[in-house]
Amino acid sequence: MPTPSLPQPAHPELDSMLTRKFGKEVANYFAGSPLNRFGFLRSDNVFLSGALKHPSASFLLCNNLQPLTKDKTKLAYVQYKDVQPIIGEDPYATPESKMIETYNSKNFIPQMIFLGLDESVKENSFSYEAKNAVHKGAPYFAIDVTPKDPLTQQCNDVIKSCEDKGLTFAQGRAMDLIAGDAAIYAEARQLLDWNMRNPFCAQCGHPTLSVNGGFKRTCPPTDSSTLPSTAVSTSNTDASSIDRPACATRKGVSNLSFPRTDPTIIVAVVNHAGDKLLLGRSKRFPKYWYSTLAGFCEPAESIEEATRREVWEEAGIHLGRVIIHSTQPWPYPANLMIGAIGQSVPEGEKIDLGNDPELEDAKWFTFDEVRTALRVGTSGLDEGPKPEYKEGDLRLPPETAIAHQLISAVVEKGFLAAESKM
Structure with a gap:
C-alpha cells in the first residue's frame, strides 16, 4: 500500500524571512x-x-x-x-x-x-x-x-x-x-x-x-x-x-485535571564535519533498519538539554548546537515528538553504548549512504523495502515518521541553509 501523503503546513506558498532561512515548514503525520x-x-x-x-x-x-x-x-x-x-x-x-x-x-x-x-x-x-x-x-x-x-x-x-x-x-x-x-x-x-x-x-x-x-x-x-466509598459525611438534614x-x-486556580502530553525528543545527529549522520537500532527493528535517537524529556529539563542527555546516554556522543526542526503528535498514548537536529563536538564523536543498554547498535553513516536508503530502503517496521534495495544496505523509517523527515532535512533539503546543501 502506498505511504500516505503528509499534511500541508500552514501557508505553504507564503514567502518570508524564516522560509528563506530554514526552508518550508514540515507538517508531520498525525498533525494538520x-x-x-x-x-x-x-x-x-x-x-x-x-x-x-x-x-x-x-x-x-x-x-x-x-x-x-x-x-x-x-x-x-x-x-x-x-x-x-x-x-x-x-x-x-x-x-x-x-x-x-x-x-x-x-x-x-x-x-x-x-x-x-x-x-x-x-x-x-x-x-x-x-x-x-x-x-x-x-x-x-x-x-x-x-x-x-x-x-x-x-x-x-x-x-x-x-x-x-x-x-x-x-x-x-x-x-x-x-x-x-x-x-x-x-x-x-x-x-x-x-x-x-x-x-x-x-x-x-x-x-x-x-x-x-x-x-x-x-x-x-x-x-x-x-456508595460507602464516597459517603464521608452528611448534615443533620436530608441532603440530596x-x-x-x-x-x-x-483549591487555587481551578478544580480541574488536564490531558497529559509527554514531550519526547527525537534527533538527527550530524557529525562536526557535516558529512555523516548518527543512527541507531533497537533489537525490535528489522535487519539493517536504523533510525534517529529519541527519548523522554525529564522534569526541569529544556528540550536542548534533553536532546544532549539522551544522545550521550544512548550512544556516548556529545552534542554542541541543537535546533528544533518540527514536531509530531504521537497518540500512543500521549507523546509530542519534538524533532531536533544536533551537531556533535569534534572531541565527542566516539560511539559508546555502555551507558544505556537501549540500543543494540549505533553507527555513523555517510550522507550518500543515507540518501540511497531514503530512495530505496524506507519502510514500516513490518514491511519490506523497495524492489531496488540491495540486501545489507541501510534501511530507514517511512515518510510518515518524523525520523524520516529529520534525516531528509539534513541530507537532502539543506535545513539551516535552505538554498544550499550542508
Missing part, C-alpha cells in the same frame, strides 16, 4: 487537522448541544481505542441517530456547573469528545453566535463504544450495525489513514485514552467527572451516590448529595 477545535466554546453546553444534534454532525466511533474505518485509508462516521442508544437524548442538556453540583458517581456516562468544526463545510452547516462572531462548520465528535456495563448490549448493537454496513474497526496502529483523517483520529484517541486512564482523582482517590467537551476532568465536592473529603484540586 482540518478541524477548528474552538476550545473557548467547550464549556458552553448550549453550543455543544446544538452541535451534537445538528444534521451535519459526524461521530467517530472507537472500540478499544481503534477507529471505525471505511478501509485502511479512510475513517468512517455515523450520525446522531446511530449513537443515541449509547449517549441518550442529549448529554449536554445540563450546564457544567449543574452537572458538577448534582454529580452521582454511580451514573455511567459514555465518554464523548468534541473534536471541533470543519469550517470548509459551508452549506447546511452548524452555525453559532458567540464572542461577537458567528462560527460555522460541520461538528465532529468521538465516542467510546467499547462494550462495558451497563451499556454492553447497546454498544454491541451499534458495532454490529456498523459491521453489517461493511465498516470495520482498524487493527494496530492506524498508519495508513490519509493525512486529515489521521489527525482527527490522533485527537480522538489521545483524549479518549486519557479520560479512560483517569477515572479517579489523583489527590483524593474519588471518581472524577469529564467536562469541557472531554478535555478536562473535575473532582466534584459532593456526590449524590450512596453527600460531601466528599477535602481535596487539593479544589
Whole structure:
C-alpha cells in the first residue's frame, strides 16, 4: 500500500524571512487537522448541544481505542441517530456547573469528545453566535463504544450495525489513514485514552467527572451516590448529595485535571564535519533498519538539554548546537515528538553504548549512504523495502515518521541553509 501523503503546513506558498532561512515548514503525520477545535466554546453546553444534534454532525466511533474505518485509508462516521442508544437524548442538556453540583458517581456516562468544526463545510452547516462572531462548520465528535456495563448490549448493537454496513474497526496502529483523517483520529484517541486512564482523582482517590467537551476532568465536592466509598459525611438534614473529603484540586486556580502530553525528543545527529549522520537500532527493528535517537524529556529539563542527555546516554556522543526542526503528535498514548537536529563536538564523536543498554547498535553513516536508503530502503517496521534495495544496505523509517523527515532535512533539503546543501 502506498505511504500516505503528509499534511500541508500552514501557508505553504507564503514567502518570508524564516522560509528563506530554514526552508518550508514540515507538517508531520498525525498533525494538520482540518478541524477548528474552538476550545473557548467547550464549556458552553448550549453550543455543544446544538452541535451534537445538528444534521451535519459526524461521530467517530472507537472500540478499544481503534477507529471505525471505511478501509485502511479512510475513517468512517455515523450520525446522531446511530449513537443515541449509547449517549441518550442529549448529554449536554445540563450546564457544567449543574452537572458538577448534582454529580452521582454511580451514573455511567459514555465518554464523548468534541473534536471541533470543519469550517470548509459551508452549506447546511452548524452555525453559532458567540464572542461577537458567528462560527460555522460541520461538528465532529468521538465516542467510546467499547462494550462495558451497563451499556454492553447497546454498544454491541451499534458495532454490529456498523459491521453489517461493511465498516470495520482498524487493527494496530492506524498508519495508513490519509493525512486529515489521521489527525482527527490522533485527537480522538489521545483524549479518549486519557479520560479512560483517569477515572479517579489523583489527590483524593474519588471518581472524577469529564467536562469541557472531554478535555478536562473535575473532582466534584459532593456526590449524590450512596456508595460507602464516597459517603464521608452528611448534615443533620436530608441532603440530596453527600460531601466528599477535602481535596487539593479544589483549591487555587481551578478544580480541574488536564490531558497529559509527554514531550519526547527525537534527533538527527550530524557529525562536526557535516558529512555523516548518527543512527541507531533497537533489537525490535528489522535487519539493517536504523533510525534517529529519541527519548523522554525529564522534569526541569529544556528540550536542548534533553536532546544532549539522551544522545550521550544512548550512544556516548556529545552534542554542541541543537535546533528544533518540527514536531509530531504521537497518540500512543500521549507523546509530542519534538524533532531536533544536533551537531556533535569534534572531541565527542566516539560511539559508546555502555551507558544505556537501549540500543543494540549505533553507527555513523555517510550522507550518500543515507540518501540511497531514503530512495530505496524506507519502510514500516513490518514491511519490506523497495524492489531496488540491495540486501545489507541501510534501511530507514517511512515518510510518515518524523525520523524520516529529520534525516531528509539534513541530507537532502539543506535545513539551516535552505538554498544550499550542508
